[in-house]
Amino acid sequence: MIVCEVMASYEEGGLENHFIELCNGLAARGHQVNVIVDVRFKSRFAPQVKVHTTQFSRFRYHPLLLWDLVRIIQTINPDVIHSHAGKATGIIVRIKRWLQAPCVATIHNMKKDKTAYGKVDAVIGVSKGVLTGITCANTRTIYNGIGDLSRAGADATQFKQLGLGVDRPIVFSVGRLVPVKGFDVLLQAWQSVDADLVIIGEGIERDNLHKLVDSLNLSSKVHFLGFIENAGALLKYADLLVISSHKEGFNYVMAEALRQCIPVVSTDVPAPNEILPASYLVPRANPEALAEKISAVLDNRDSCLAELQTLFDWASTTLTTDNMVEETAQYLEEMTA
Numbered sequence: 110m111i112v113c114e115v116m117a118s119y120e121e122g123g124l125e126n127h128f129i130e131l132c133n134g135l136a137a138r139g140h141q142v143n144v145i146v147d148v149r150f151k152s153r154f155a156p157q158v159k160v161h162t163t164q165f166s167r168f169r170y171h172p173l174l175l176w177d178l179v180r181i182i183q184t185i186n187p188d189v190i191h192s193h194a195g196k197a198t199g200i201i202v203r204i205k206r207w208l209q210a211p212c213v214a215t216i217h218n219m220k221k222d223k224t225a226y227g228k229v230d231a232v233i234g235v236s237k238g239v240l241t242g243i244t245c246a247n248t249r250t251i252y253n254g255i256g257d258l259s260r261a262g263a264d265a266t267q268f269k270q271l272g273l274g275v276d277r278p279i280v281f282s283v284g285r286l287v288p289v290k291g292f293d294v295l296l297q298a299w300q301s302v303d304a305d306l307v308i309i310g311e312g313i314e315r316d317n318l319h320k321l322v323d324s325l326n327l328s329s330k331v332h333f334l335g336f337i338e339n340a341g342a343l344l345k346y347a348d349l350l351v352i353s354s355h356k357e358g359f360n361y362v363m364a365e366a367l368r369q370c371i372p373v374v375s376t377d378v379p380a381p382n383e384i385l386p387a388s389y390l391v392p393r394a395n396p397e398a399l400a401e402k403i404s405a406v407l408d409n410r411d412s413c414l415a416e417l418q419t420l421f422d423w424a425s426t427t428l429t430t431d432n433m434v435e436e437t438a439q440y441l442e443e444m445t446a
Contacts (some may be wrong), residue, residue, distance in 0.1 A: 110444055111141040113187035113210070115178070117165040117197035119147040123361055124217050127235075127253055128193050134434030143185045145178065161185075169196050170203060179207050189213060192229070197222060202228045211444045216240065218358035218380070222370045231444050233437065235359040237380025248439050252380060253359045254433035255341070258368055263342045269306065271332055278304040278348040278407045283340050283362040286312030291353035291376065296321050297396035298353075300332060302403050306351075309343070310334040338377050341365030348407055354378050355393050367424035372404050372413050386420070 112135060128146075133155040136142040137436035142158045144150075147165040154160055163177040180199060182190060190212045192198040198214040202225045205212055214226055215233040225242035234240035237250050271278050280302075284290045291445050292314065294359045296377040301308055308331065310319075315333075322331050337343065341362055344350065352375035359380045366373050367384075376393045389406070391398040406413050426432065 110189065110438075110445060111187045112143065112187050112260075112441060113182055113190045114142060114144045115190065115192045115197045115201060116144070116146050116150075116412060117169065117192075117200060117416070118194065119149055119165050122250075123189040123359075124194055124252075125150070126144050127217070129257065130430050131434055132439060132440075134430060135438055137440060138434065140438065144179055145186065165196070165235045169200055169300050175200065175204055179204050182208055182210075186210075189441045191215065191441060193217065193385065195222075195225065198229065199225045202297070205229075213441060213444055216243070216358075220355045230293070230442070233440065236357075237379030237383050239358050242256050247444075249358045249436075251433060251436045251440065252384075252428060253296055253361060253364065254429040255361060255364050255368060256429070256430045259400070263337045265343060265346070266333055267337075268343055268346060269307075273307070273332070274346070275372060277330070278410075279346060280304050280349045280351055280403065280407070281309065281344060281347040281366075282351045282353065283305050283309045284311050284352075285352070286314040287317060288314060289355050291394065292318055293321060294394055294396050294399065295351060295353040296325060296327060296331065298400035298403065299327055300325055301400045302407075304330070304407055306413065307333045307334060307343075307347070308332070309334045309337050309340045342371075344369050347371055348410060349374060349403065351399075351403060352376060352378070352381055353399060357381070364424065367421060370417075370421045372410065374406055374419055375400070384420070384440075385425075386416070 114132050132142050132144050135156045137153050148162040151160050151162055161181045167174045187210045190210050192201045192214045194217050201212050211230040213231045214229045216239045217235050223243050231247035232243055232245045234250050235253050240248050272426055350373045350417045356359050357378040364374050374389050377390045391402045
């Protein structure tokens with residue numbers, strides 16, 4: 110199968126990592142993989158992946174950008190075209206009349222405007238929730254996966270220097286410090302939780318969250334570690350992972366926690382509300398309910414571990430990069446039949 114994978118992003122994050130791992134994985138399985146990416150990603154792929162670059166920093170409907178894409182894709186002559194996220198999918202829809210291959214798009218996050226996804230031949234959602242409202246007749250949910258957990262991970266020095274885990278349980282929360290992640294709600298909940306909270310991430314809400322910690326007198330049990338590469342490798346020190354988001358597409362850290370047999374408490378957002386038992390979910394923006402659920406899990410952690418064992422076993426085979434790549438390859442091949 111000749112695949113043309115298109116990503117219009119020029120930033121760094123979960124989408125970009127997913128794209129690179131998927132393309133490298135498809136190539137490792139013997140598919141002829143061509144990628145069209147911004148020049149900054151040129152060196153990030155396996156040698157067997159053929160990389161084509163353009164300037165995706167331009168306006169998505171810039172005539173020269175559209176012409177670049179048409180020219181490159183026609184040169185590749187792929188069996189299937191696979192776009193990722195809104196910008197790339199919008200571009201592909203715009204030039205679809207000049208393309209011969211079926212067009213598949215992956216939606217990675219909750220979006221208000223999903224019009225473009227109704228104009229491709231098939232849509233992959235990284236959770237069931239992100240597919241809500243999409244009018245395309247062919248859809249498939251393929252959860253994101255993570256790679257080998259034995260790989261070199263984060264340096265634990267900074268965490269160990271905190272000296273936690275002696276008198277209280279340790280709870281982790283990981284993500285960008287932005288309003289949608291609901292860290293302010295988590296801090297409000299922490300007033301009645303007897304545990305140490307470790308927050309990993311950076312973002313525009315950093316100063317506001319630090320001020321909130323001070324105003325709530327939580328500095329003795331809330332610890333900010335900033336951004337840490339491969340933060341999931343630190344989860345082995347956690348008694349619990351908490352997701353306090355107002356919305357999600359798919360939470361990679363949840364996958365890393367479940368793969369390491371760490372319980373997860375989350376707000377009612379995709380994909381946690383599709384994967385976790387209902388008893389581990391709480392309403393969004395409800396600090397009282399969040400605090401009550403966290404305390405209940407920490408107080409009964411041994412029984413929770415036993416209750417979640419079936420889920421841990423499922424995650425060990427399903428929430429993997431290999432499984433994600435295999436399911437995606439099968440679906441793309443179905444679209445070429």
